[in-house]
Amino acid sequence: MTSENKAPANGSIVVVGGGISGLTTAIEAAEVGYEVYLVEKNPYLGGRVSQLNQYFPKLCPPTCGLEINFRRIKDNPRIKVFTLAEVEKVEGGPGSYNVTVKLNPRYVNEKCTCCGACAEACTTEINDEFNFGMGTKKGAHLPFEMAFPARYILSKQIIGTADAQKAKEACKYDAIDLEMQPKSMTLQAGAVVWATGWEPYDARKIDNLGFGQYDNIITNMMMERLAAPNGPTKGIIARPSDDKAPQSIAFVQCAGSRDQNHLPYCSYICCMASLKQATYVRARYPEAKIYIFYIDLRAPGQRYEKFYKAIKADDKVFFIKGKVAEVSEDPATKNITVTAENAVTGEKIKQTVDMVVLATGMQPTAANAKPAADLNFNADGFIINDFDKGGMFAAGCANKPADVVSSNQNATGMALKAIQTLARQ
């Protein structure tokens, strides 16, 4: 974009959350000439999408979509990105907000060249949250290869230890600053777009599905990491208990979703995610059998329907209409037996498989951490958009469960809503 139209007074927009929705809102608004502050709590942009192996239905790697967006941010001086940044509170009204942001220390400054010497020097291994605890990473690390900003980070856990000192000494570029402190700043903006995204629902809460109890029961987001080339297994799908190549996998749909004891709503993406993950397994293990247990398979729209039909044609993929309500483990083989009633035949099925994937749903981030701002939430923690009041808007999964395509469309719309707020002033 080359337009040079100057932003009006108070013409800036704060976008909270640097996942696919936040990136889209930020870039769309900036490319038509508005100043945007992009505030991300993680040390990297890309959000949940960066953890995926492939998008559905095209099965292309998400990194390519992210790369284009990162390029657009780099090229656009109107976007200011703050990572490790959390919104503490928002005051004011439409056209004039004061957004207080806390900047957490990265302990690594802009001199970092990503040479990796600090990570080599570091001996402490910490839990790898990016990979959902499958494996560990160094106390000094790059969040992931494609991370933007491309800069290492020192985990808080090693600050004050000898490891931190070793990392600092290993850095030839004087990029490590162990004295960094949290900072607070106030951003002035005419509009705020909340793209705070989602978290995988905590599968431990679904106490009849055995997650956390049996090794070979994983979640769909863990499956993405297992299948991802930059994941803990470098893309090899192996079952956690013994690294065996699974010859049979059961997918448990609606694991926590459409359930008033957990998430009462449909999480929208899990059916497509499981269908997609079936292709991951089938591509790697041509003999592997896949069992998909569902209540209703929801593949909305013509393109998703086509994808579903293609998977359905696979004679090694079995669809069973019936929700899994019980799991058990054979202690000797670590195989899992899932139990469901096939609602079509009216018989109980006990299917023993090597590995089980729980298609857990999405919970809005705000369900567990409500932003201190004048927003309306529904009972589940999704932000309700109040277009009459205006000024602040929710985009993507902060507003409703959605796939990447709809999130992007929605995020573009919210960029326009934010711009309208500014233009009206």
Place this chain on the structure above:
Amino acid sequence: MSDSYMVEPDVGFIKDVMKLGGQDLKKCYQCATCSVACPISPDTKPFPRKEMIATSWGLKDRLVGNADIWLCHNCGDCTTRCPRGAKPGDVLAAVRAYAVTEYAVPKVLGKMVNDPTKLPILLAIPAVIILVMGFLSNMVGLGWLSFAPSGEELWQASYINNYLVDIIMIPTFFFAVGVFALGLKRFLADIHANALLEGKTTQQKIDPVGFVQALIRVVPTIAKHNRFSECGENKERATAHMMVLYGFIGLFIVTNCFFVAEWVFHIEGPYSQINPIKWLGNIGGIALLIGGGLMIAKRLGQKEQTTSYKDWYLLGLVMLLGGTGLLTEMLRLGHMYNLSAFVYFLHLIFIWALFAYTPFSKLAHLVYRTVAMTYQEYSGRK
């Protein structure tokens, strides 16, 4: 199953079940969690998922004569796990209540037993019968009803003669037995036909000898409340239910013993407080009160399970039977004879209600569930 099936919904049936405690029925979206959550549901044609859709569609014929609704012990595991709050446990309980009224004739009495506004009439019937029969006996000079008996040590029979009581109660008891017998004949034929239709049985015909053998095999399961202890939720309910069941059994034995004592051996009451049969009666009465009290407390304490009129009716009857029985005795021992006689009169009303209305009330489960469990044992279903 045939290729096409014309669904003929009985809308009235759906409404009745919803009224009988299954009001959340329509929330069901057929995920089948309930059939797996149920610890006592069989592997072939498990319940209650299929019962949920049949009820939702108003397929009365598939439910009323379906033994599976009786295999359910209403422990609530399905309701706890239900992702929709459709409360399958309560729906099955409501379907059972409906089924009871279908098998018990006259049907109009069944409708009355399930209708709280008709309760005063139902209780007035035995009161009127006792009084009218009593006055009639007085008119012909038998004097079975006395409002001011004389004597040093009075007891309830001094007011309401045992002849009067037994001449009313015995036919009532056999009336109930008859209603059950008629209902069971149809019930057994229906559940067998349903099992054949749904492929739940390996038996083509009901062989009476084999059926009785199955009953003998099932009795220990019932006696020990094994099915109750399989339940995840509300396991402790077994204790309360056992107290009420054995309370009733104990009191039934006591009644028969005293009946024999009175009419065969002509030993007149009141009987000594140290008589072991008397002990059994007292323990039975206390068991009813404690068991019933525990059940009431549990129902009041928990929100997941719906408690409707049919449940309160039975719990109320249990408490009132035990309460009036023990109170009659205590008032007599305290020499408050007039009051004791009045409470005894109430006690007789409740006993009559117990006998006469059991085939129409929730208590009918003692017959239908036993038969259904026996049938399952007989059918060899896994």
